[in-house]
Amino acid sequence: MALPQTQVGATDMLSVSNLTTSYGLIKALNDVSLVAKEGQVTCILGPNGAGKTTLMFTLAGILKPVSGSVQFDGIEIAGLGAPKVLQSGLSLVPENRLVFPLMSVRDNLMAGAYLRHRSKRIEVENDLEKMYERFPVLKQREEQNAGTLSGGEQQMLALARALMSRPKMLLLDEPSVGLAPKIVDEIFAIITQVKSEGMSIVLVEQNAIKALQVADHFYFLDQGRVSFNGNPNELENEDVIRRAYLGQ
Amino acid sequence: MEFLQTSLDGILFGSAYALLALGFSLIFGIMKRINLAYGSSLLLGSAIAVWVNEHIGLGPLGLFLVTITAAALVNIYVERLCFCPHVGKTGVTASMIASFAIWMQLDEISSQLLPQRTHEFPGIEIGSVEIFNLYLRGDQILNLWIAIIAISALFLILRCTRFGLLLRASADNPETAKLLGANVSRIGIVTFAIAGFLGGTSAFLILSSDGHVTPLFGLWSTIKGLVAMMLGGVGSLVGAVLGGLLLGFLEAHTTNLFGAEYRDISTFGILFLVLILRPGGLMGVAHYRTDRLAHERI
Numbered sequence: 001m002a003l004p005q006t007q008v009g010a011t012d013m014l015s016v017s018n019l020t021t022s023y024g025l026i027k028a029l030n031d032v033s034l035v036a037k038e039g040q041v042t043c044i045l046g047p048n049g050a051g052k053t054t055l056m057f058t059l060a061g062i063l064k065p066v067s068g069s070v071q072f073d074g075i076e077i078a079g080l081g082a083p084k085v086l087q088s089g090l091s092l093v094p095e096n097r098l099v100f101p102l103m104s105v106r107d108n109l110m111a112g113a114y115l116r117h118r119s120k121r122i123e124v125e126n127d128l129e130k131m132y133e134r135f136p137v138l139k140q141r142e143e144q145n146a147g148t149l150s151g152g153e154q155q156m157l158a159l160a161r162a163l164m165s166r167p168k169m170l171l172l173d174e175p176s177v178g179l180a181p182k183i184v185d186e187i188f189a190i191i192t193q194v195k196s197e198g199m200s201i202v203l204v205e206q207n208a209i210k211a212l213q214v215a216d217h218f219y220f221l222d223q224g225r226v227s228f229n230g231n232p233n234e235l236e237n238e239d240v241i242r243r244a245y246l247g248q
Numbered sequence: 249m250e251f252l253q254t255s256l257d258g259i260l261f262g263s264a265y266a267l268l269a270l271g272f273s274l275i276f277g278i279m280k281r282i283n284l285a286y287g288s289s290l291l292l293g294s295a296i297a298v299w300v301n302e303h304i305g306l307g308p309l310g311l312f313l314v315t316i317t318a319a320a321l322v323n324i325y326v327e328r329l330c331f332c333p334h335v336g337k338t339g340v341t342a343s344m345i346a347s348f349a350i351w352m353q354l355d356e357i358s359s360q361l362l363p364q365r366t367h368e369f370p371g372i373e374i375g376s377v378e379i380f381n382l383y384l385r386g387d388q389i390l391n392l393w394i395a396i397i398a399i400s401a402l403f404l405i406l407r408c409t410r411f412g413l414l415l416r417a418s419a420d421n422p423e424t425a426k427l428l429g430a431n432v433s434r435i436g437i438v439t440f441a442i443a444g445f446l447g448g449t450s451a452f453l454i455l456s457s458d459g460h461v462t463p464l465f466g467l468w469s470t471i472k473g474l475v476a477m478m479l480g481g482v483g484s485l486v487g488a489v490l491g492g493l494l495l496g497f498l499e500a501h502t503t504n505l506f507g508a509e510y511r512d513i514s515t516f517g518i519l520f521l522v523l524i525l526r527p528g529g530l531m532g533v534a535h536y537r538t539d540r541l542a543h544e545r546i
Contacts, residue, residue: 062426083429083431094423094427098427099424101420103417103420111413111414165429
């Protein structure tokens with residue numbers, strides 16, 4: 001399968017080719033190829049069970065692919081395992097936040113910078129202050145257990161925790177899931193802000209309308225395959241959603 | 249006065265139980281699995297130390313160091329064999345049954361190392377102290393200090409170091425810890441090694457105040473550690489310390505009141521009462537209300 005055409009200009013940060021991941025005999029990802037460019041938001045859309053989370057887990061090194069390659073910032077990261085992938089600069093914010101409920105907000109953030117603690121203690125402390133500036137609510141709740149935060153606050157914490165590892169690219173898995181519409185708007189405002197600071201983002205979303213508002217490019221995943229991809233400007237949102245969910 | 253004296257004796261001895269329970273609780277808190285071979289690992293650690301002592305001779309400090317090192321190594325062996333292969337899978341029962349099998353193996357090796365049933369475990373001779381008509385055995389005061397140092401060291405490691413942060417993160421949510429770059433295999437080894445050091449310290453304290461070691465020590469310490477952990481609250485480290493002290497306290501008083509032959513019956517009776525009134529143990533309830541993950545895994 002040929003690599004899909006994307007915009008010219010920005011360089012490829014992440015390029016996935018012919019990636020296949022299985023759970024036993026079931027292929028959850030089947031020959032997936034895609035490209036995410038530097039400084040852009042690349043959006044992965046698709047219905048439940050399309051393989052979006054499997055794709056995220058495979059990129060983050062949690063799952064080992066059966067075949068295919070993942071080039072990130074010039075190195076091959078497929079099958080390297082989570083610690084090395086994180087070290088190379090790719091950081092995942094998992095679905096449902098998955099904060100450490102019994103640890104304080106501060107410890108959650110410090111755990112995000114775990115791999116940098118030994119060598120860059122002072123830098124980590126500075127980054128912590130920066131996160132508190134960006135998310136003042138986390139500063140307020142610094143000593144509180146993360147399990148006592150609201151859903152939106154936990155999502156901010158998960159995002160801040162991922163940023164604490166100073167990634168080159170963020171993988172966001174369903175940041176809006178289970179949140180009230182007003183909070184979803186807040187989260188997307190933060191995503192836009194992080195992007196404007198030059199962060200490259202791969203965003204998985206079920207909320208297609210919201211996602212297409214921030215996306216520079218999107219891929220549609222269906223039953224483990226990329227069924228089509230494009231640029232949100234080229235298509236009306238309604239067309240994308242119609243093609244995607246109704247198969248027209 | 250007699251009540252005070254008995255309580256003091258109980259709490260002094262309970263400090264060793266607290267270390268035993270801490271080892272169990274640490275393994276349970278981080279791996280969410282019960283290690284039934286724990287007591288036998290400590291027995292084998294002590295048996296190795298006694299064997300070395302009988303062949304080349306060790307001072308008290310040497311005996312202590314060999315006991316805790318051997319206990320930690322045996323514990324790592326148990327981890328590699330019974331727990332490591334099941335991490336991240338639904339192997340809760342598999343780990344427990346495997347640890348049961350290893351228990352038998354470790355007991356057998358210990359009996360081979362120490363063929364006669366009773367071997368001398370040299371203690372430290374310190375005279376007793378008298379304060380306000382209360383008699384305190386010198387070696388037991390030393391034991392209390394060693395226990396306090398070991399417990400403080402554990403809490404310092406967990407609170408203030410990078411590795412402690414990672415251990416707490418893995419206990420809280422192992423999948424996410426992996427995501428943040430935790431090496432799960434190494435966490436297992438270090439957890440079991442720390443539990444071995446704690447348990448080895450406890451074994452040394454108990455055996456040196458008894459003055460001898462028998463192959464029954466494995467089963468005995470597994471039961472005492474489990475009971476102390478359940479009293480305090482499963483998976484809670486503060487609870488483990490409290491549970492250990494409480495167990496020592498209760499045993500001293502029931503021995504004093506009803507005689508040594510009723511000690512275990514009364515202790516188990518109290519454990520049942522606690523479990524009926526507070527099923528999570530003394531410190532366990534608040535912990536478990538929020539710990540959904542641990543709930544699902546038990």
